[in-house]
Amino acid sequence: MSEITPDLVRHLGVLARIQLSDEEVTTLTGELDAIVSSIAEVSEVATSDVVATSHPVPLVNVFREDVPGDMLSVDEALKNAPDHDGSRFRVTAILGEEQ
Known part of the structure; x- marks a missing residue:
């Protein structure tokens, strides 16, 4: 008995927000099954005697x-910044714009 039905494929399509044609549903039903x-x-x-592996x-x-190399000073890091406050980069706020 097949576990994957066309109705299940349509439902999965809705969950994934994918619009499926009838032909795609038929194809995917067979492939997923x-x-x-x-x-x-x-x-x-x-x-249980076969060891699970993530890679053969x-x-x-x-x-x-990981050895730190030469680091930039604050002035060097901010030298080409479009905007800064003397010790940090200044960027426009993005939180809450779409809310």
């Missing part, structure tokens, strides 16, 4: 050490 069936098959064979190959950090 195949995906859910594949996941169910994998779930059936997954056993162990990963190592390849980044350099």
Whole structure:
């Protein structure tokens, strides 16, 4: 029995705010049902003795050490700022504009 129905696909479309045509609903119903069936098959064979992994190959950090370098002085940082108050950048307020 199919878990994914056209009505469910339409409902998911509404939740995602995606307008779906009847043809798209039909296509997605089959595709999503195949995906859910594949996941169910994998779930059936997954056993507790299989270690869960997020990546098939162990990963190592390849980044350099985080060592602070030369830093800008306040005057250097503010030198090209369009507007500042002497110690901070001054920007226009954006909070509450759309409320």
